[in-house]
Amino acid sequence: MKMIEENKHYLNDCDCECKEVERKHYYEDYDCECRKPRRKHCYEECFIVKKSCSCAPKPGKALLKCSRGAAGPFPLVAAGVLLPQTYPLGSVTIDTRELCNPTVLLNFNFLINVPLGLLTTLTFTVFKCCDGCKQPVGESFTFSEILPAGLANKSFSFQICDCSNCCGCQTYSVEVTNATLLSAGVSISGQITALAVENIC
Structure with missing residues (x-):
């Protein structure tokens, strides 16, 4: 129980990072992913990843x-x-x-x-x-x-x-x-x- 309480701030920090990425207009190029908790941990591991960029031209009207x-x-x-x-x-x-x-x-x-x-x-x-x-x-x-x-x-x-x-x-x-x-x-x-x-x- 103590371990869960200690890592609440970790989850909040990750959420803030994802929102910060969106606020800085990097949302199209970056995303936030969360991995399932491992057996020895009681919290999700979140991290920022860069999305793959397509070089194909955008279709027009x-x-x-x-x-x-x-x-x-x-x-x-x-x-x-x-x-x-x-x-x-x-x-x-x-x-x-x-x-x-x-x-x-x-x-x-x-x-x-x-x-x-x-x-x-x-x-x-x-x-x-x-x-x-x-x-x-x-x-x-x-x-x-x-x-x-x-x-x-x-x-x-x-x-x-x-x-x-x-x-x-x-x-x-x-x-x-x-x-x-x-x-x-x-x-x-x-x-x-x-x-x-x-x-x-």
């Missing part, structure tokens, strides 16, 4: 936006002849103001319908509009293939990663900026996806 787009039918365009205008296929708007240092991954998946086959070349360009300013994003992508006669459907996809910052809503759009169409009636339909993810380092 993410936003996903999707939309569909279509264009056509296009007129016949001979090789070397410029399109009279660009043809917008679709756009997606995403607001990244609540994300810290975001990166936006853009995915474009299109189905190209060519009724009469023959040579089809289409150039796709992605633009970003932010604060009223429109600018191209990344490089252009070209689909070029000699399709068999008759109705033909071909899929075409590409992706772009945009790391430039923008304060507010930003709209990504894709347009057909050049084409060689040796058959009339070509049309395009598909889906646009924008995934914005925080970069917390």
Whole structure:
């Protein structure tokens, strides 16, 4: 009984140490552990231990936006002849103001319908509009293939990663900026996806 009374202060000291660690904001890195009493002792043995630290980056918030787009039918365009205008296929708007240092991954998946086959070349360009300013994003992508006669459907996809910052809503759009169409009636339909993810380092 005397031994228990003498070691009451030991337990109180341990509790104080754990609270002191928490008070000094070391609580995330340290912890207090207590071992079960050994046969010859009537009190718990408490001690401060350092927790293992993970070097993995903390996950951040993410936003996903999707939309569909279509264009056509296009007129016949001979090789070397410029399109009279660009043809917008679709756009997606995403607001990244609540994300810290975001990166936006853009995915474009299109189905190209060519009724009469023959040579089809289409150039796709992605633009970003932010604060009223429109600018191209990344490089252009070209689909070029000699399709068999008759109705033909071909899929075409590409992706772009945009790391430039923008304060507010930003709209990504894709347009057909050049084409060689040796058959009339070509049309395009598909889906646009924008995934914005925080970069917390």
